Amino acid sequence: MARLRGRGYASVNYPTGMNLGGDPSQALIHATTTGTFVISLSSVDLGQGIKTIAAQCAAETLGLPIGNVLVDTADTDTGPHCMGTFASRGTHRVGNAVIMAAAEARAVMLEVAAEELEVDAGDLETDGTGFIRLKGAQEKGIHITDLALAAHFKHGRTISGRGIYLKEPSAPVPETGEMDPDSCQAHACTAAVVEVDDETGVVEVLELYNAYEVGRALNPAMATQQVEGGAWMGVSHALFETTEPYYPRRDHGPRDFAGYLMPGPADIPLQHSLFLERPAANGPYGAKGIGEMTANAPIPAIANAIFDACGVRLDTMPFTPERVLRGLDALHG
Amino acid sequence: MPSQIVSLVVNGEQREFIAAPGATLLASLRESLGLTAAKRGCAQGACGTCTVLVDGRPEVSCLVAVETVAGRSIRTLEGVAAGGELDEVQSAFVDCFATQCGFCTAGMIMVAEALLDRNPDPSDEDVVEAISGNVCRCTGYRPIVIAILEAARRRREQAPQEVASR
Numbered sequence: 001m002a003r004l005r006g007r008g009y010a011s012v013n014y015p016t017g018m019n020l021g022g023d024p025s026q027a028l029i030h031a032t033t034t035g036t037f038v039i040s041l042s043s044v045d046l047g048q049g050i051k052t053i054a055a056q057c058a059a060e061t062l063g064l065p066i067g068n069v070l071v072d073t074a075d076t077d078t079g080p081h082c083m084g085t086f087a088s089r090g091t092h093r094v095g096n097a098v099i100m101a102a103a104e105a106r107a108v109m110l111e112v113a114a115e116e117l118e119v120d121a122g123d124l125e126t127d128g129t130g131f132i133r134l135k136g137a138q139e140k141g142i143h144i145t146d147l148a149l150a151a152h153f154k155h156g157r158t159i160s161g162r163g164i165y166l167k168e169p170s171a172p173v174p175e176t177g178e179m180d181p182d183s184c185q186a187h188a189c190t191a192a193v194v195e196v197d198d199e200t201g202v203v204e205v206l207e208l209y210n211a212y213e214v215g216r217a218l219n220p221a222m223a224t225q226q227v228e229g230g231a232w233m234g235v236s237h238a239l240f241e242t243t244e245p246y247y248p249r250r251d252h253g254p255r256d257f258a259g260y261l262m263p264g265p266a267d268i269p270l271q272h273s274l275f276l277e278r279p280a281a282n283g284p285y286g287a288k289g290i291g292e293m294t295a296n297a298p299i300p301a302i303a304n305a306i307f308d309a310c311g312v313r314l315d316t317m318p319f320t321p322e323r324v325l326r327g328l329d330a331l332h333g
Numbered sequence: 334m335p336s337q338i339v340s341l342v343v344n345g346e347q348r349e350f351i352a353a354p355g356a357t358l359l360a361s362l363r364e365s366l367g368l369t370a371a372k373r374g375c376a377q378g379a380c381g382t383c384t385v386l387v388d389g390r391p392e393v394s395c396l397v398a399v400e401t402v403a404g405r406s407i408r409t410l411e412g413v414a415a416g417g418e419l420d421e422v423q424s425a426f427v428d429c430f431a432t433q434c435g436f437c438t439a440g441m442i443m444v445a446e447a448l449l450d451r452n453p454d455p456s457d458e459d460v461v462e463a464i465s466g467n468v469c470r471c472t473g474y475r476p477i478v479i480a481i482l483e484a485a486r487r488r489r490e491q492a493p494q495e496v497a498s499r
């Protein structure tokens with residue numbers, strides 16, 4: 001009767017976006033009269049943070065404070081087209097579209113500023129605090145609020161931009177099967193430390209070590225949240241969740257949260273997460289997708305750790321006490 | 334049983350409305366009073382996202398028949414941000430990235446408020462126990478536990494100053 005400790009690891013390569021018939025997303029951006037840049041998207045934020053990432057990409061490209069950016073994802077009927085937030089594609093596709101739209105808007109912004117200041121647009125720069133200034137002559141400048149007002153009421157200009165990112169369809173070469181199915185791939189590895197109780201069959205995940213190569217973590221705190229929240233879901237799939245229980249009849253299956261088990265706040269492992277950043281050439285500021293892959297590596301890592309702990313090789317999820325005990329019986333008779 | 338007029342003290346304000354027979358506190362808050370912070374997750378008391386405080390105690394409002402709490406004092410998330418300012422729990426949730434989709438957040442904050450009201454210096458285990466009836470599908474719980482401990486710390490730090498300034 002012992003609690004047996006084991007360690008295991010697993011890796012995952014995960015494609016960003018999809019191919020099929022091509023994979024586009026659009027973004028539109030325009031300045032209000034007071035210099036707020038409104039990004040119109042049909043990409044939905046369901047908690048993954050696409051609004052934050054879109055605002056960051058726009059602010060960085062425009063050279064303006066993030067407070068000058070407003071993201072509007074109000075209506076998929078009337079907004080610019082987005083294929084959707086799935087396939088870990090949001091940051092990559094939408095980020096690129098936003099950067100393209102913001103770059104076009106920035107060019108107009110500098111043109112209007114050049115007219116207003118009677119200088120050459122090429123000699124202007126943004127200072128990141130809301131001013132557009134003449135390079136080398138910092139006292140000559142204009143704030144974006146004054147500039148946006150002047151654009152509307154004096155110059156009759158719209159400070160706006162259009163953006164789209166399209167991953168073109170790629171049909172397989174018949175002879176070789178060769179194709180280009182995704183834009184880039186993110187990579188990750190998780191090491192799990194578990195304890196298996198050889199009397200009860202209960203598996204406890206004590207620690208997870210997560211290493212993620214995601215091109216660039218545009219928002220490291222949110223990326224960490226994604227990794228650790230996803231790992232929780234991985235633990236949940238590994239040890240708890242099933243709609244097909246091993247009881248004889250289907251109607252013994254779970255119908256609610258009392259029967260459909262998930263780890264609660266007392267069941268969670270200690271997590272250590274780090275990012276390796278190798279910017280993707282086609283990613284927005286180098287970013288790749290990181291959404292779905294975060295639940296993947298923990299599951300085989302936990303299976304391997306169970307094998308290391310007690311010699312039982314489980315290949316069906318979830319790794320329930322019953323399966324662990326049956327495995328131990330098969331090993332030791 | 335006919336519909337009846339029910340009166341509650343909601344976030345310090347006397348509110349009266351007509352409740353259909355069997356209406357839950359959750360449905361009354363959301364549909365009769367327009368207070369939609371408390372969410373309907375499971376409607377059977379198992380997820381905690383509908384949690385509100387009844388006379389200071391956390392209750393899953395989906396299981397409370399509204400006439401059974403007539404006249405009582407109800408606190409919802411809408412009543413937490415005094416004068417539009419986030420309180421310590423809310424601002425700690427923001428600062429500690431304790432929310433992703435936000436569906437669990439209203440319930441988590443209300444159980445945290447109840448916990449900190451009766452125990453200003455909770456341990457890690459106290460926090461885990463307090464939120465153990467609340468399901469979160471996104472965060473993995475740890476950021477929520479950290480945020481509640483942080484809120485407790487901020488509130489303790491503030492308390493002596495408030496006393497001093499009186």
Ligand code: FES
Nearest residue numbers: 374375376381395
């Ligand atoms: S909706 Fe009330 S506990 Fe789930």
Ligand code: FES
Nearest residue numbers: 433437469470471
């Ligand atoms: S933040 Fe999504 S359920 Fe908790």
